[in-house]
Amino acid sequence: MARYRRRWGYYRHDPYFWPYGYERTITGMVVGAVIGAIGTIIGSLAGAAWRYRSELAPLAVAGVVAWCAQWTHSNTPKVWPFIAAGTIAAVAVLAAFPARWRRLPWPWLSRGIERAYIALCVAIGGGWVAAATHAGIDAAPLPWLALAGTVLCAVPWWTHRRRRAKVRVERVLETWPDVADAAGLAGTRAVSAVVDAWGWTARIALPRGRTAGEVVAAVPAVESGLGAAPGTVRAEPDPRRADRAYLRVLDSDPHAVPIPYPRPAAGTASIHKPIPLGLFDDGTTVAVRFLRRNALIGGVTDSGKSGLLNVILGYLAQCPDVAIWGIDLKGGMELAPWAPVMPRFAATPEKAVAFLAAAVDEIKLREAEQVARGERVWEPTADRPALVIIIDEYVELPEAAHQHADTIARLGRAVAVNLIVATQRPTQKAMTNNAVRSQMDIRICLRVRERRDVTLILGDGMLSAGWHAHKLDLPGKFYVSAREPQFRTPRPARGYYITVTDIVRVVDEHGTYTPHPGPSHTDEPDDEIDTDTPDTNTDEPVPESDGHPPNGNRVAVIERPPTPERLLLDALRNAPEQGITVPELAQTTGKPRRWVYRRLQQFTSTGHAEQVSWGHWRTPPPPTETDPG
Numbered sequence: 365m366a367r368y369r370r371r372w373g374y375y376r377h378d379p380y381f382w383p384y385g386y387e388r389t390i391t392g393m394v395v396g397a398v399i400g401a402i403g404t405i406i407g408s409l410a411g412a413a414w415r416y417r418s419e420l421a422p423l424a425v426a427g428v429v430a431w432c433a434q435w436t437h438s439n440t441p442k443v444w445p446f447i448a449a450g451t452i453a454a455v456a457v458l459a460a461f462p463a464r465w466r467r468l469p470w471p472w473l474s475r476g477i478e479r480a481y482i483a484l485c486v487a488i489g490g491g492w493v494a495a496a497t498h499a500g501i502d503a504a505p506l507p508w509l510a511l512a513g514t515v516l517c518a519v520p521w522w523t524h525r526r527r528r529a530k531v532r533v534e535r536v537l538e539t540w541p542d543v544a545d546a547a548g549l550a551g552t553r554a555v556s557a558v559v560d561a562w563g564w565t566a567r568i569a570l571p572r573g574r575t576a577g578e579v580v581a582a583v584p585a586v587e588s589g590l591g592a593a594p595g596t597v598r599a600e601p602d603p604r605r606a607d608r609a610y611l612r613v614l615d616s617d618p619h620a621v622p623i624p625y626p627r628p629a630a631g632t633a634s635i636h637k638p639i640p641l642g643l644f645d646d647g648t649t650v651a652v653r654f655l656r657r658n659a660l661i662g663g664v665t666d667s668g669k670s671g672l673l674n675v676i677l678g679y680l681a682q683c684p685d686v687a688i689w690g691i692d693l694k695g696g697m698e699l700a701p702w703a704p705v706m707p708r709f710a711a712t713p714e715k716a717v718a719f720l721a722a723a724v725d726e727i728k729l730r731e732a733e734q735v736a737r738g739e740r741v742w743e744p745t746a747d748r749p750a751l752v753i754i755i756d757e758y759v760e761l762p763e764a765a766h767q768h769a770d771t772i773a774r775l776g777r778a779v780a781v782n783l784i785v786a787t788q789r790p791t792q793k794a795m796t797n798n799a800v801r802s803q804m805d806i807r808i809c810l811r812v813r814e815r816r817d818v819t820l821i822l823g824d825g826m827l828s829a830g831w832h833a834h835k836l837d838l839p840g841k842f843y844v845s846a847r848e849p850q851f852r853t854p855r856p857a858r859g860y861y862i863t864v865t866d867i868v869r870v871v872d873e874h875g876t877y878t879p880h881p882g883p884s885h886t887d888e889p890d891d892e893i894d895t896d897t898p899d900t901n902t903d904e905p906v907p908e909s910d911g912h913p914p915n916g917n918r919v920a921v922i923e924r925p926p927t928p929e930r931l932l933l934d935a936l937r938n939a940p941e942q943g944i945t946v947p948e949l950a951q952t953t954g955k956p957r958r959w960v961y962r963r964l965q966q967f968t969s970t971g972h973a974e975q976v977s978w979g980h981w982r983t984p985p986p987p988t989e990t991d992p993g
């Protein structure tokens with residue numbers, strides 16, 4: 365310290381150190397203040413230029429272009445033809461941009477309209493540089509052309525929606541430390557942000573030892589800090605890292621108006637693909653795979669359950685590899701319009717029981733067929749379709765039907781026989797004491813009245829994890845919970861709004877089971893729909909002659925030609941008491957005897973066939989109950 369004091373004492377009287385006097389003088393202070401003010405102004409201008417760098421970019425580019433033209437004009441004026449040729453080549457490349465280049469990670473080059481804008485800027489800039497290189501930048505009319513070109517290129521840049529949104533988010537993120545301090549999230553950082561059509565999503569990094577739950581809890585305070593409307597900010601944990609969270613801020617709500625139903629392109633629908641149900645609040649599609657999965661859809665009256673079922677049906681009806689059965693215990697009010705695409709449609713409890721029993725039977729047949737084919741899971745095709753049973757108002761099913769539904773939910777998965785059920789309150793009793801509910805891999809929760817209904821539909825712990833379905837405010841809004849990562853966090857979605865016209869169009873194109881009774885006929889037995897307890901012939905093909913089922917009142921389970929395995933099983937089931945011979949079986953199935961022998965061996969080992977006498981086979985009779993008396 366003493367050393368510095370000595371040095372200060374030395375310089376205090378040095379005239380070179382104080383150019384305006386030996387001591388501080390008034391002049392020196394004024395000059396210092398002026399220099400300070402100029403510095404402050406320059407600093408502020410530089411700060412503003414940095415802050416508005418995106419808006420100023422076109423002017424900066426114009427300045428650089430003019431400087432380059434001046435330099436080439438002064439040093440190498442003869443290169444102007446090369447500059448012109450280079451410009452034409454660049455514009456040509458942008459115009460004929462090969463499709464495979466569009467997959468490169470340059471978003472501004474992958475969209476046609478943005479490529480056209482870049483091509484325009486290159487043409488104007490390159491053309492002007494070539495001309496200015498030849499004639500000089502001040503040769504008329506080049507200065508005026510420079511001004512016009514700058515404005516022409518700058519206006520689309522200034523008005524570009526995505527650029528403006530990105531800049532706005534960057535500015536918000538610059539203020540994040542202050543917002544975080546005010547919201548009790550001091551020490552957190554906004555590490556990245558993505559802008560979309562409806563708002564933006566930022567990834568927030570938390571200091572060690574702190575969790576995403578804190579960000580979720582601080583959402584109201586963050587809304588206040590950002591000056592956003594209540595309910596427009598949502599936070600969710602990052603499923604990959606415990607010390608990261610996502611913050612979603614909505615500028616406009618994609619769910620504010622009904623979202624029109626988009627039909628899949630003709631010939632593309634398949635049960636192997638996820639079914640698009642609607643949009644998340646960031647505008648991404650909610651697409652759920654229903655193959656070999658049971659689904660539960662719950663919500664209060666008018667929450668949009670039937671609307672969502674219609675969206676699912678609209679897709680399934682267009683899948684060649686699916687057969688749909690419908691059960692609608694609201695007297696057929698909701699699903700009746702779809703009856704023409706359903707081989708089976710029940711609107712009364714009795715039919716519902718019969719159909720579900722038939723589905724259990726179908727599962728057993730499919731299991732046997734799988735054994736015969738040596739396959740573990742049933743891969744649906746047009747010939748061997750998946751069977752999806754849609755049940756509206758599940759709790760209205762009679763007790764007997766619940767038992768069958770329970771069996772289907774437990775055993776149907778491997779053989780692609782599945783349930784999609786909708787209900788207002790899936791209480792324990794209604795869900796066969798939870799057996800069916802526990803088999804529901806996909807849970808969709810629309811608006812519910814009470815908080816505990818969230819637990820009933822989605823499961824324990826979901827309410828406290830942020831699945832606040834009781835706060836959903838519009839019909840068709842829902843949460844979906846499934847095993848895929850995108851369905852493990854509570855993200856509100858809204859289903860597509862499918863109109864009667866959409867339904868009629870799909871049914872007209874894909875409906876084959878006509879005529880069907882309207883809801884008003886449901887109390888009377890009908891000719892078109894099978895009310896019998898089903899038997900082994902349930903998969904007879906429907907003749908295409910007049911659309912009416914054969915044998916008076918029987919329709920097919922699935923209107924596709926049966927597989928040889930199924931024909932074999934049916935023949936064994938229908939065999940007389942003394943059995944059926946191998947040559948007869950070979951004739952029925954159209955397969956060689958060796959094939960029949962091999963299948964019979966497999967069926968015998970699994971209890972689906974027995975040899976009654978030498979060369980005679982049949983299905984073993986069901987075990988009879990022994991009389992305890």
Ligand SMILES: Nc1ncnc2c1ncn2[C@@H]1O[C@H](COP(=O)(O)OP(=O)(O)OP(=O)(O)O)[C@@H](O)[C@H]1O
Nearest residue numbers: 622664665666667668669670671839840859860861
């Ligand atoms: N995705 C949607 N977008 C816009 N409106 C919808 C949507 N889904 C349903 N709605 C509207 O909400 C109302 C109720 O829908 P829906 O009949 O599907 O409800 P629900 O839950 O099945 O009712 P209920 O239990 O009484 O049958 C209908 O008027 C429908 O137009």
